[in-house]
Amino acid sequence: MSVIEVKDLSKCYTITRNKKQWFRNLFMPQKETVYAVKNxxxxxxxxxxxxxxxxxxxxxSTxxxxLTGILEPSGGSVKVNGLSPSRQRKEYVRHIGVVFGNRSQLWWDLPVVDSFGLFREIYRIPSKLYKENLSLFSDMLDLSDIMGKPVRQLSLGQRMRCEIAASFLHDPQIVFMDEPTIGLDIIAKDKIRKFLTWLNQEKKVTLVVTSHDLADIVNVCRDLIVIDRGSIVFHDSMDKVADIHGRRRFIDVELSEEIVVSDDRIRMISNQGKKKSFVIDLEEISIDAVISQLSRNARIEDMNISSTPIEDIIKEIYSARV
Ligand SMILES: Nc1ncnc2c1ncn2[C@@H]1O[C@H](COP(=O)(O)OP(=O)(O)OP(=O)(O)O)[C@@H](O)[C@H]1O
Ligand SMILES: [Mg+2]
Structure with missing residues (x-):
């Protein structure tokens, strides 16, 4: 069942063209419509x-x-859980959680726990659920030492862990996150990724995440969307991504003799005499067949077979389409 339905969605802005000609623009502004999101x-x-x-x-971000109702679309429609995010905002926000990596939703001068308390009031979170979630999230995101500190005294990583906990306190069914790990160290990123994966798998929360760190996407998400100049240029499951592009294998060998390999299916990518590297496509040739060809006129002293990491596959899709 689709929980998010987006049709022909666009957002455009009217901007003043060529700011350098400010004097001319003052009297005859050159307006231009630009699409941030297009159909x-x-x-x-x-x-x-x-x-x-x-x-x-x-x-x-647009x-x-x-999707979260912060911006009204210029065209098309958005329905999340059957509701229009921008028009039924009051009811809608109860169903969703939102995290913007570059904007805080916590009260700057209040201790973290007081901000959480305010969320409890705003969302009317039942006492039992609030206590359960608070203790669970505090353990999982390691919040106990920072809970009493004012938000302004927290480091970026500490604050982000609190922001993320805050957005899940009311048990939302859907959570939108725009760069939730921006600027964080690898330990903090790892904690957040594990927490999000747990929420998605155990609590069945629907997650929509943007990130410039592919490791966030690979570790947390099962589906990938690539967007460029306002349009979706790729949308498929991670499994499919790995399947389509994952038949490639890199083979590094060290042979007892220098040999010539003349098979189009075994493409050489580096040649240092007895040490050679090849790339093959498993659709075209099996590993067995490669081994038998290589060992026909020499002994294989050492061999390493590796596949392309999914991050590199995504980078390829990204640069081919974008
Ligand atoms: N208020 C605005 N007025 C005019 N143009 C805008 C406005 N907000 C966004 N845009 C433009 O819309 C386009 C999309 O911006 P958006 O913030 O959605 O990009 P993004 O994919 O989130 O980028 P990033 O990776 O840098 O966060 C950009 O060209 C941006 O300049
Ligand atoms: Mg953005």
């Missing part, structure tokens, strides 16, 4: 975990803002 169609299933990637200015 996007999208369906996201309940319980999915979807990663949005794309270059700067591609339209990721899309997230329209």
């Amino acid at each position: 996007i169609d999208l369906q996201i299933e309940k319980g999915a975990s979807v990663g949005f990637i794309g270059p700067n200015g591609a339209g990721k 899309t997230i803002k329209m």
Whole structure:
């Protein structure tokens, strides 16, 4: 069942063209319409975990803002859980959680726990649920030492862990996150990724995440969307991504003799005499067949077979489409 239904969604802005000619613009402004998001169609299933990637200015944040109801679309429609995010905002926010990596939703001068208390009031979170979630999230995100500190005294990583906990306190069914790990160290990123994966798998929360760190997407998301210049240029499951591009193998060998390999299916990528590296496609030739060819006129002294890491596959899709 689709929980997010987006049809022909667009967001455009009217901007003043050529700011250098400010004097002329003063009297005769040259207006231009630019599309931040252009005719996007999208369906996201309940319980999915979807990663949005794309270059700067591609339209990721604009899309997230329209999905969360912060921005009104210029055209098309958005329905999440049957509700219109911008028009039924009051009811809608009870169902969703939102995290913007570059904007805080916590009260700057209050201790973290007091901010959490305010969320409890705003969302009318039942006492039992609040206590359960608070203790669970505090353990999982290691918040106990920072809970009593004012938000302004926290480091970026500490604050982000609190922001993320805050957005899940009311047990939302869907959570939107725009760069939730921006600027964090690898330990903090890892904690957040594990927490999000747990929420998605155990609590069946639907996750929509943007990140410039592919490791976030690979570790947390089962579906990938690539967006460029306001349009979706790729949307498929991570498994499919790995399947389509994952038949490639890199083979490094050290042979007892220098040999010539003349088979188009075994493409040489480096040649240092007895040490050679090849790339093959398993659709075209099996590893067995490669080994028998290599060992026909020499002994294999050492061999290493590796596949392309999924991050590199995504980078290839990204640079081919974007
Ligand atoms: N208020 C605005 N007025 C005019 N143009 C805007 C406005 N907000 C965004 N844009 C433009 O819309 C486009 C998409 O911006 P958006 O913030 O959605 O990109 P993004 O994919 O999130 O990029 P990043 O990776 O840098 O966060 C950009 O070209 C941006 O300049
Ligand atoms: Mg953005």
